[in-house]
Amino acid sequence: MPEVVTTVAELRQAIARLRPARIGMVPTMGALHAGHVSLVTAAREQCDHVVVSIFVNPTQFAPNEDFDAYPRTLEADLARLGEMAAIVFAPTAREMYPDGFATTITVGGPSAGLETDFRPHFFAGVATVVAKLLLAASPDIAVFGEKDYQQLLVVRRLARDLALPARIIGAPTLREPDGLALSSRNAYLSPPQRQIAGRLNVILKEAIIRARQGNLWAAEDAATRALLDSGFDSVDYVAIRDAESLAEIHDRRRPMRILAAAKIGKTRLIDNMAV
C-alpha cells in the first residue's frame, strides 16, 4: 500500500527519502478507475516511484456543479493503487487553500473557448491546483490523460510558462468495449443513459471520416445533430481544432483534433480524438 501523506511538508519529506530516484506524479481527484491506473503505469514506465495526488479540487467546480456529489473513495483508491504508487498525497482543502488564500493562476492560449465557454472558472482552478501540486512534489514528470485534452494543453502551457519543475506527459484515453472513454462521472449514468453515452465516440469517429472528406463545419454540425438524435439532452460543443493550439483551423495540413462535450441528464461527458 502507498504511504499516505496529507501535508505539503510530509509530501516533501517522503519524496526526499526516495531521491535521487526518478519520481513521476499523477494528479487525480480520486474515484480511481482503470484510466487512472493507465496513467500510473505510464509514469512507472519512465520513473522509479510514483506519487498520486487525490484531491477533489473545489476551485475547479462552479456552485451549480457536482463538487458535493463527486465520488470520494480513498480506501478503495489506495487498494486499487496497491504497490503501484509509493506515495499518495491526499490533502485537505485547508492544506491546499489556507486561510486568506488569494492567488489564482490564469492561463491564456489553449484555455480559450471550448470548456471555458461553458465552465469559465475551470482552468483557473485546475492551473492553480496543478501548479501547487507540482511545486509541492517537484516530480521529474507528471502524467495527464488525453481524455481531458484541453486540460492537458493548458497544463503544458502552464508548466512551460512558469518553468514548473516537471515534464508534462500526455497518456492515451482508455475506453470501455463500446468505446466510451473511462471517466469517474460515468458512474452517474443510469443503464439507459449509459447506452446513449456509448454513442459519443462512435459519432466522433463518423465526424472524423466526414471531416476528412470535406467541410469541417458540416462534420461538426452533423455530429451535433447525431448526438441529439441519439438521446443526448444537450450538446455544448463539437469542434475540430488545431491539435497543438486548439485554434480554429486555417491550415488543414496541420494536426487536427475533434473535441466534444454533451450532457445526458445532469451528467456532462467529454471526449476527443485525433482527426
Ligand code: PAF
Ligand atoms: O483531471 C483531473 O482529475 C483534475 O482536473 C486535476 C488535473 C487532478 C486537477 O484537479
